[in-house]
Amino acid sequence: MRAAHLQAVASGPSVAPAQGVGADAAAGHRWFPAGTHITVRGLTKRFEGGTLYENFDLDIPKGKIISIFGPNGCGKSTLINMMSGIMPYDSGQILFEGKEVRESRIGYVFQNYREAVFPWLRARDNIRYPLQFLGLSRAECDARVESLLASFDVKLDLNRYPYEMSGGQQQLVSIMRALVVDPEVLFLDEPFSALDYEMTLFLRDRLQKVLIERQTTTLLVSHDLDEAVCLADIVLLLTKRPTHVSEIVPFDAPRPRTVDTTVTPEFVRVKSHCLEVFQREVRKP
Numbered sequence: 001m002r003a004a005h006l007q008a009v010a011s012g013p014s015v016a017p018a019q020g021v022g023a024d025a026a027a028g029h030r031w032f033p034a035g036t037h038i039t040v041r042g043l044t045k046r047f048e049g050g051t052l053y054e055n056f057d058l059d060i061p062k063g064k065i066i067s068i069f070g071p072n073g074c075g076k077s078t079l080i081n082m083m084s085g086i087m088p089y090d091s092g093q094i095l096f097e098g099k100e101v102r103e104s105r106i107g108y109v110f111q112n113y114r115e116a117v118f119p120w121l122r123a124r125d126n127i128r129y130p131l132q133f134l135g136l137s138r139a140e141c142d143a144r145v146e147s148l149l150a151s152f153d154v155k156l157d158l159n160r161y162p163y164e165m166s167g168g169q170q171q172l173v174s175i176m177r178a179l180v181v182d183p184e185v186l187f188l189d190e191p192f193s194a195l196d197y198e199m200t201l202f203l204r205d206r207l208q209k210v211l212i213e214r215q216t217t218t219l220l221v222s223h224d225l226d227e228a229v230c231l232a233d234i235v236l237l238l239t240k241r242p243t244h245v246s247e248i249v250p251f252d253a254p255r256p257r258t259v260d261t262t263v264t265p266e267f268v269r270v271k272s273h274c275l276e277v278f279q280r281e282v283r284k285p
């Protein structure tokens with residue numbers, strides 16, 4: 001089956017095989033299409049209840065925000081869990097610019113921040129926790145945390161423990177912990193769904209700003225179509241299981257995107273199209 005080339009659809013040019021080789025090939029890494037960050041080939045995942053993915057192919061472009069949207073239980077979380085190395089798969093290959101996931105720097109934000117943040121650590125220590133694996137000095141770690149805090153432009157008492165923080169502040173800590181390693185790829189599994197609307201808008205705004213500044217390749221799983229479209233460069237629409245790509249829909253409105261974006265004709269057009277594709281899919285027997 002032909003791979004779904006998100007970049008080719010989003011920005012026009014077709015994939016140019018030769019340019020993916022070069023330095024990475026010399027370093028022993030495998031070939032990947034030019035401009036592509038994550039290459040999924042022949043991915044198969046089965047659970048006891050049946051097949052979720054069968055020979056699934058996908059190319060994720062570098063430096064873009066990709067929203068993943070699809071019917072209930074089609075495997076959105078499973079897809080990012082397999083990509084990020086959290087969950088094994090039966091067969092196939094997932095490469096990051098030709099490298100294995102363990103050779104890449106990734107960040108992951110879970111929906112349930114209460115289970116994700118370490119309750120025994122202050123905000124500062126939660127955020128800098130992954131830095132211990134990078135062998136940085138204490139001063140360098142502190143500088144990274146401060147710089148991240150400045151990028152988010154938010155007031156947060158870093159000496160607080162999670163139980164002393166609101167849900168939104170805990171999720172902010174969890175997001176900052178994922179970003180402090182300067183990940184090449186950030187995975188977000190419904191990061192705002194447990195937060196109130198005000199906090200959701202605030203975090204969407206700040207996170208978007210940081211991601212754009214850093215050009216981090218981002219995969220966002222969202223159940224909220226407004227959110228999925230509003231934040232995305234590309235919306236990846238999935239089918240019912242066995243899951244494959246239903247459609248790839250680019251959205252290139254100017255950034256930063258705000259609630260005002262959601263009333264523009266282009267947003268309404270793209271969202272309506274995504275909804276139509278989604279409804280067609282869920283109505284299938």
Ligand SMILES: Nc1ncnc2c1ncn2[C@@H]1O[C@H](COP(=O)(O)OP(=O)(O)OP(=O)(O)O)[C@@H](O)[C@H]1O
Binds near residue numbers: 071
């Ligand atoms: N650990 C597991 N063991 C058995 N089946 C699983 C497991 N994890 C996921 N599944 C199956 O895979 C399907 C897809 O799960 P997943 O959470 O990835 O879907 P999703 O699209 O993110 O779902 P939702 O829209 O409900 O959030 C589920 O319906 C479930 O049947």
